[in-house]
Each structure stands twice: as structure tokens, then as C-alpha cells.
Amino acid sequence: MSDRDNVVWLGTPAFPEAARAALADTRLRANLRRATATIRDKRLAVTAELDDWEELRERAAAVKRHTLRHLDHHLLRLEEAVTAAGGTVHWAADAAEANAIVTRLVQATGESEVVKVKSMATQEIGLNEALADAGIRAYETDLAELIVQLGGDRPSHILVPAIHRGRSEIREIFLREMGDWGRPAPDGLGDDPRDLAEAARLHLREKFLRCKVAVSGANFAAADTGTVVVVESEGNGRMCLTLPDTLITVMGIEKVLPAFADLDVFLQLLPRSSTGERMNPYTSLWTGVTEGDGPQDFHLVLLDNGRTATLADEVGRQALSCIRCSACLNVCPVYERTGGHAYGSVYPGPIGAVLTPQLVGVENTASLPFASTLCGACYDACPVKINIPEVLVHLRAEAVEAKRRSRLLPTAEALAMKAAGWVMSSPKGLAAAHRLAALGARLVARDGLIGSLPGPPARWTGTRDTPAPAQESLRAWWRRTKAVNETQGRTTAEEEGRR
Amino acid sequence: MSGRDTVLRAVRKALTDVPRFENPGGPRPPHGHPTDHTGPDIVQLFSERTAEYRATVVRVPAARAAAAVGDALARTGARALVVPPGLPADVIPEGPWTLLDDTLPLTPGQLDAADAVLTTSAAAIAVTGTVILDHGPGQGRRALTLLPDQHICLVREDQIAPDVPEALSRLDPYRPLTLVSGPSATSDIELDRVEGVHGPRTLDIIVVAAT
Numbered sequence A: 001m002s003d004r005d006n007v008v009w010l011g012t013p014a015f016p017e018a019a020r021a022a023l024a025d026t027r028l029r030a031n032l033r034r035a036t037a038t039i040r041d042k043r044l045a046v047t048a049e050l051d052d053w054e055e056l057r058e059r060a061a062a063v064k065r066h067t068l069r070h071l072d073h074h075l076l077r078l079e080e081a082v083t084a085a086g087g088t089v090h091w092a093a094d095a096a097e098a099n100a101i102v103t104r105l106v107q108a109t110g111e112s113e114v115v116k117v118k119s120m121a122t123q124e125i126g127l128n129e130a131l132a133d134a135g136i137r138a139y140e141t142d143l144a145e146l147i148v149q150l151g152g153d154r155p156s157h158i159l160v161p162a163i164h165r166g167r168s169e170i171r172e173i174f175l176r177e178m179g180d181w182g183r184p185a186p187d188g189l190g191d192d193p194r195d196l197a198e199a200a201r202l203h204l205r206e207k208f209l210r211c212k213v214a215v216s217g218a219n220f221a222a223a224d225t226g227t228v229v230v231v232e233s234e235g236n237g238r239m240c241l242t243l244p245d246t247l248i249t250v251m252g253i254e255k256v257l258p259a260f261a262d263l264d265v266f267l268q269l270l271p272r273s274s275t276g277e278r279m280n281p282y283t284s285l286w287t288g289v290t291e292g293d294g295p296q297d298f299h300l301v302l303l304d305n306g307r308t309a310t311l312a313d314e315v316g317r318q319a320l321s322c323i324r325c326s327a328c329l330n331v332c333p334v335y336e337r338t339g340g341h342a343y344g345s346v347y348p349g350p351i352g353a354v355l356t357p358q359l360v361g362v363e364n365t366a367s368l369p370f371a372s373t374l375c376g377a378c379y380d381a382c383p384v385k386i387n388i389p390e391v392l393v394h395l396r397a398e399a400v401e402a403k404r405r406s407r408l409l410p411t412a413e414a415l416a417m418k419a420a421g422w423v424m425s426s427p428k429g430l431a432a433a434h435r436l437a438a439l440g441a442r443l444v445a446r447d448g449l450i451g452s453l454p455g456p457p458a459r460w461t462g463t464r465d466t467p468a469p470a471q472e473s474l475r476a477w478w479r480r481t482k483a484v485n486e487t488q489g490r491t492t493a494e495e496e497g498r499r
Numbered sequence B: 001m002s003g004r005d006t007v008l009r010a011v012r013k014a015l016t017d018v019p020r021f022e023n024p025g026g027p028r029p030p031h032g033h034p035t036d037h038t039g040p041d042i043v044q045l046f047s048e049r050t051a052e053y054r055a056t057v058v059r060v061p062a063a064r065a066a067a068a069v070g071d072a073l074a075r076t077g078a079r080a081l082v083v084p085p086g087l088p089a090d091v092i093p094e095g096p097w098t099l100l101d102d103t104l105p106l107t108p109g110q111l112d113a114a115d116a117v118l119t120t121s122a123a124a125i126a127v128t129g130t131v132i133l134d135h136g137p138g139q140g141r142r143a144l145t146l147l148p149d150q151h152i153c154l155v156r157e158d159q160i161a162p163d164v165p166e167a168l169s170r171l172d173p174y175r176p177l178t179l180v181s182g183p184s185a186t187s188d189i190e191l192d193r194v195e196g197v198h199g200p201r202t203l204d205i206i207v208v209a210a211t
Ligand code: SF4
Pocket: A273, A321, A322, A323, A324, A325, A326, A327, A328, A329, A351, A378, A381, A382, A383, A384, A385, A386
């Protein structure tokens, strides 16, 4: 793994320390609470509109799981279809290979700048830095990504990466930095989001009209036709996919779908789960190149970078079904309080806690599988039914095992985590275990704290004071309070509908 | 060893638990829609849903289409209107605007300077309030509906599919496709929704009754 890799941000403190710092930042917490609550309510309102929502989730999960089981087959079909439609397919085993391929492709055009549309895969491989090393400037064009790039910052949410920034901060960043990157911010720029969006429109328009090369990500690719799909809101995606002569799309190998017809479920599930809209403003689909319309040179880079290691784990494999909707972030009580940066990875939140350790090896991110209360809200929200608590518990066992291997500690902790595995893999078992724990632990607690315990747990409790479990488990509490949110969400939406 | 071989070999090695006889093509869940999310009047539903996403929607008989286009242009005060090749002449209104014909392709600069573009569409989706362009005759190449600040889009009533699956089944996947649901928008700044970042900031949809 090269040091430019962004799956984990090197030098970031482990989750517990980073979370402690984030928790102390009250403005960040207020921003996050408002943001996650807003999207959560919108999502509940539009998913409740579809009485077959559960069937759609089932179908999407089935398609994804089955595709992953035959990934080689579908990737070869995709390669054939894209090639037949006039595109060129490249394969990259890791970040360094992918960066080298993209750099070479840009250099072949003779250009020294590219426009980019939001792509987690290119963030993951640190493409912008690699291009900069080769003297190529990459311009982020998604408004939030632009804010992050101009601010020399890192994304903190999958969907709204600059959610940690307030409007006045954004204004300052625009006034200070835009001039260095191109068209400066207009004089007298205010901090109304409308004015800020207008400043971004003007700043980026000249780049869209000038740049000859674009780099994009992909939400889906259909193996039967070779069609690639980008789902977006602002229109910067359409600009990048339409105006340049050369388009380079970097896509994780797990994004392939067997057929164009499969998009019917995913184009219903993704916008509703992600922004809480029935449909996002713009979705672009293209198949190879079309004469006289759009880029005449199209390259698709298929990226592994740890995905096959994830695929090899029969429990963890399901994390590759993720369609990056961010619903699990917005319902997560831990994310809501710590924000995205604490996860120290381009993939934050519950999905990050299961994906990051698998992509880079659990021994490198040992604290991440513990960055969860296992309340199960993420599983309920996930449109492709990834059982995140199950994977978390599985990875906890591995993290503990990895620690044991490196320190040769006794295995009681590892065994306990393994035993927890079967409990956690069934929601009923988990709820029962929580109730049992609440009962059992209060028996040994004094003053609300559990001190040292005899026997195997001594090693765990000897080093920490564990608060006695509350009478109501977090899962029960979350369900109760979430139910309240749910009702509020519907009411708000209904009111809006009447207006 | 090439990147291709490395990746494919790693994929196969990761999947040794999958039985060899398992069919990569199946079992596939059936396509289609178990339930219908539309009411009895899908044209009405389409109009409501597009309007909810802040598009301006009008329903007119075929004979009134050109007049409705004229109203939309007058409302924004557009001076230069882009017309794609293959657009029926009878939907283009007389008025104080200049017509920019893309038969000989206009430059991005010319498109950027134009005020509006008028197109037909390939299909539409009632439940989601979406119009779909396949950029065939009457719709123009993709840049046409991207750079001018106003997009006026004609949709025939019989082009409106009830929901996403039916609409997708009407499309040719080998054409470039653009799904448009309201004008471009962002919620990136403190989750305040702002209409119009990079695409056309004004979207006019004219639903034309089947003749
Ligand atoms: S894990 Fe599920 S809920 Fe979370 S981002 Fe991925 S698809 Fe969405």
C-alpha cells in the first residue's frame, strides 16, 4: 500500500482519540445533527411511498450478492461490451497501477489539466496527488468537493462531503482560494448559499468549457450492454461526461451489474435512500462512444485495490454490495456525534467501519470495527440489506485475533467476540443478548460502574471501568426515538405536499 | 503478468467457495413491478411530480404547443434559442428571439452564450417526475441541453411511463441517455437546497395531449 493511498489517512489518530476531539466540537455536532436528521426524515417519507420497498431491497440485495459470486464472469462480459461500443478497458490491481494508467492516459492527450466529477474511487487511490506529481492539475467540480479541495480539507460525508463547514467559512474559502485556482470569487460575495453556488457556477464554467479531459467515477455499469451510469444533482457530472474529448472513468470492480434491466431497482433505491428524493436531478448513461456527441475517446479503469481481499471473506463480502447511498451514516448514532473525519478514511460511518478494515487489512485499522454500538439501524436503512452489525462483529473477532497474534495475549477476548458473532448475526439474538447483559451486569455493578471481574473477563475489565448497561439497551432506545423521528418525517412531508 | 490477469486471478481465488456448477446468470429475480405506484391519471401525476421539483409544467393540446413555448421564452426574456436538428417546425414560435440551428454544430462558447434550448424527449416517468432524453432527432446532442440556462422540453402524453422499470424498457441502451428530474440542484451548503448550479436553472415542461 503506497503512502498516497487514501483508504486510510495516515497520521490520523485511531477512532477513539479522533472521536473524542470531534465530540468536543459543538458546532460540528450541531451541523451533523441537523444534517443527518434532515436527510433521515426525507428518506423515510419517500421510502414509505413505495409499498414494495422491502421487495425492492430484497431484489437489489439478491442481484448484488449473486453478481459478486460470479464477479469474474460479469467483468469479462462488461469488458467485451464496452470494447464493442468503442471504449477501452484497463485493469488496475492497486492504487499505484490505477494512478499510473490514468496519468499515462492524460499525458497521451498532451493536456495538463482535468475536470473531475465526484468519485470515491479516485479519492481512495489519491489520484489528485498522483496527477499533481506528474504536473497535471485536477479540478474537483462537485460543489462540496470544490469546497473541500479549495479548503485543503478532507471529505466528511459520502453524500455531502463538506457538511462540517458552515456558510461563512465557505465564503471565506472561496474569497481566499478561488483566484489561485482560476476565476476569482465575485467582489462582495455574501454567505447566502445561493450566492455561493453562483460563485461556484462561474468559477467552474470556464473550466468546463476549456478542459479537454475528464475523470469520473461510476455508480453502476451494465455488463450486457456496457452502459455506465453516473447519478448526480448539480449538472457538473453532465458537464464532465459531455464536453471534454477524452473521458476516463475509474470504477471499483464491485460496481458491475449483470444487465441494463437491473437498473430498474437501483434507480428506484439509490435516490430515495441517498438524498431522499424520488429521483435525483440528473442521471447520465452512456455506452462506449457516440459519434458526434460527447467524448470520442472513452476509457474505463477497473479497480481492485483491496476489493478481492474483501471478496474472499464469505461474511465480509456483502460489504461490496454497497451503492454508496450514505443512508447508514445518517441513521448512525455514532456518526451523528463524531462526524466523518474521526473514521480516518475516505469511507466514513458504518459502511466505512466494515469496508475500510477489509480494504486495507483489519490489523491496520483495528479500532474501526469497534466504532459502533451494534444498534442495527444501519442494517434497517441499507437499500441493499448489508448486515453491517454482522460484519462488524466478525471483524472485531479478527481485530482481536490480529492483536493476539502480534502480542500473544490470551484468547478469551477473541473467543468472546467470536461467540458474539452468532448472537449479533440475528437481530433477535442481539436484542436478547442486550437484555441479558443489562440484567447480568447490574448484578455485578457498584455505583453504576463495573470494576474488575474475576476469570477470563478480568483482562478486559482490569484495564477499563465499564459503565453498567442501561436498563434500556441502545437498540431499544434508538428504535423508540427513531419511531418518533419517523412519524415526524411523514408529517413534515405531508405538510409540504399540502402546501 | 498484466493488471487484467492479476485482478481476474485474485477474483477467482477469492471465490473458491462458490460451487462450480452454480449458474452465473441465475437464479434471477423476475423483472417488472409487483405493485403499481401510480393512480388512475398518470399524466396528472407526472405534472404534479415535476412541479414538485420546481419545474414549470403546462398541459396543452397539440395546436397550442408553439404558443406555450413562446410563453416560456417570454417569461424569462430569452433572446437566443437553440434548436436541434429534427425538431418539428410547427413547435417553434414566432417571436423576438433568434434561432440558433445546430445542424452545423455550434461551439461550446455559442451554446454557453445562448439563453434557451427547445427539445422533444424520448420518454418520461410519472412517479418520479422525470423526462428522459436519448439525444435523437429533435433532442440534439447532450451539450445542447446543458449549457443554455433554460431548457424547454416537450413531452407527449403517450410518452409518459408510469414508473422507472417501464420507462427503462422503452429506451435504447446504446444511445446516450439523460434523465432529468427538475432543474439542477445542490444541498451541499448546510443542506439548504439551491436550484441551479451547473445545468439549466430553468426547466419548462410542456405536456402535449395526444392527438
Ligand atoms: S452500506 Fe448500505 S446504507 Fe450504507 S452507504 Fe452502502 S448501500 Fe448505503
